[in-house]
Amino acid sequence: EVQLLESGGTLVQPGGSLRLSCAASGFTFRSYAMSWVRQAPGKGLEWVSTIARGDRTYYADSVRGRFTISRDNSETTLYLQMNSLRADDTAVYYCARDIKVNCAGDCPPDYWGQGTLVTISS
Amino acid sequence: SYVLTQPPSVSVAPGQTARITCGGNSIGSKNVHWYQQKPGQAPVLVVYDNSDRPSGIPERFSGSNSGNTATLTINRVEAGDEADYYCQVWDSSINHWVFGGGTKLTVL
Numbered sequence: 335e336v337q338l339l340e341s342g343g344t345l346v347q348p349g350g351s352l353r354l355s356c357a358a359s360g361f362t363f364r365s366y367a368m369s370w371v372r373q374a375p376g377k378g379l380e381w382v383s384t385i386a387r388g389d390r391t392y393y394a395d396s397v398r399g400r401f402t403i404s405r406d407n408s409e410t411t412l413y414l415q416m417n418s419l420r421a422d423d424t425a426v427y428y429c430a431r432d433i434k435v436n437c438a439g440d441c442p443p444d445y446w447g448q449g450t451l452v453t454i455s456s
Numbered sequence: 457s458y459v460l461t462q463p464p465s466v467s468v469a470p471g472q473t474a475r476i477t478c479g480g481n482s483i484g485s486k487n488v489h490w491y492q493q494k495p496g497q498a499p500v501l502v503v504y505d506n507s508d509r510p511s512g513i514p515e516r517f518s519g520s521n522s523g524n525t526a527t528l529t530i531n532r533v534e535a536g537d538e539a540d541y542y543c544q545v546w547d548s549s550i551n552h553w554v555f556g557g558g559t560k561l562t563v564l
Contacts, residue, residue, distance in 0.1 A: 369553070371499075379491070379499065379542050381553035392551045395457075428498055433510065440546040442489035444510050446498040 336360040336445045338429050343450030350419050350454075356412040356429030356447055363410035367432040369443055370403060370414050372425035372452075382427070383414065386439035397423075419454045426451050458547040460556035467562040474530040476559045478543030481524060488526040489544045490519060492537075493558075499542065503528060530561075538563045 342354040356368070367386040373379055383403040384392045391403050402415040412429050427450050430443030461479040468474040478488060488506050491499040501510050503519035506526065516531045530537055543556040 371553075378540075378558040379493075379544075379555045381544075381555060384553065394552065433501065433504060439551060440487075440548065442501055442504045442544060444501045444504070446500075448498055 336431065338431065338445060338447035340427065340429050340447045340450035343427065343452045345453045345455060346419055347456050348420060348454055351415070351417045352419065352452060354414040354416065354427055354429075354450060354452070356414075358410045358412065358429075358431070361431070362435075363405075364407040365435040367437045367439055367441065368403075368405060368412045369430045369432070370412075370427055371430055371443075371446075372423075372427045373449075374422070374425040377425075380425070384439045385412070387436050390439065392439055416452070419452075421454050424452060424454045457550065457552065458545065458554050460543055460545065460554055462541075462543060462556040462559045464557070465560045465562065467564055468530075468533050469564045470533055470535060472533055474533050474537070474561055476528045476530075476541050476543075476561065478526040478528070478556050479524055480526075480545065483524055483526050483545065484522045486521075486545045488519065488521050490517075490528045491542045491544065492539045493542065494539045502541075533561075533563055535563050537561060 337359045339357045369384040370382040400418045431445040432441040433444035434441045490503040493499040506521040507519045
């Protein structure tokens with residue numbers, strides 16, 4: 335059974351840093367592109383970042399230069415390092431797995447975690 | 457950047473057909489994916505690549521895509537279909553995922 339379990343969400347002051355983790359199990363982690371998608375309270379879905387085939391990384395304009403996506407295939411864990419956090423980064427952050435193996439970043443996610451809440455406030 | 461436009465809300469009576477649209481410039485040339493999200497839950501992929509269904513998704517859910525509009529169709533709507541629905545495409549010009557603003561489906 336595919337499982338994705340996010341952790342690391344908490345309350346952080348503006349300008350601070352945080353690292354989110356997503357522990358994956360039930361599939362060959364290294365074969366799949368993985369993404370982070372966030373949802374601000376009461377708002378819609380917003381794509382954040384994807385790490386795809388060959389560890390190519392892609393970022394939304396709103397987070398490029400502040401966030402870094404990475405993965406540890408030996409630990410089957412996806413990460414999101416978030417720096418210079420702002421109030422508008424407040425959201426539930428979901429990690430998600432692509433529907434197909436070895437995608438170049440353009441395959442939709444079919445498995446999602448339950449999310450972890452990041453709150454940026456002083 | 458590429459913009460996807462969805463109606464904020466759609467209402468339908470039980471047993472009827474719901475159609476949720478997703479507009480975008482020449483969206484017919486892209487693969488469109490649809491997600492269902494119920495309150496407090498993670499999104500669920502219900503249609504991908506315009507018209508394919510992941511395993512476990514009822515046949516009542518279908519999709520089409522042509523010209524400037526993609527459509528998610530839900531036949532024989534049930535109370536349990538009440539949720540927010542989002543369309544999504546990959547903008548290959550800038551290698552970004554794009555989501556529509558979401559449509560709240562209300563079952564009357």
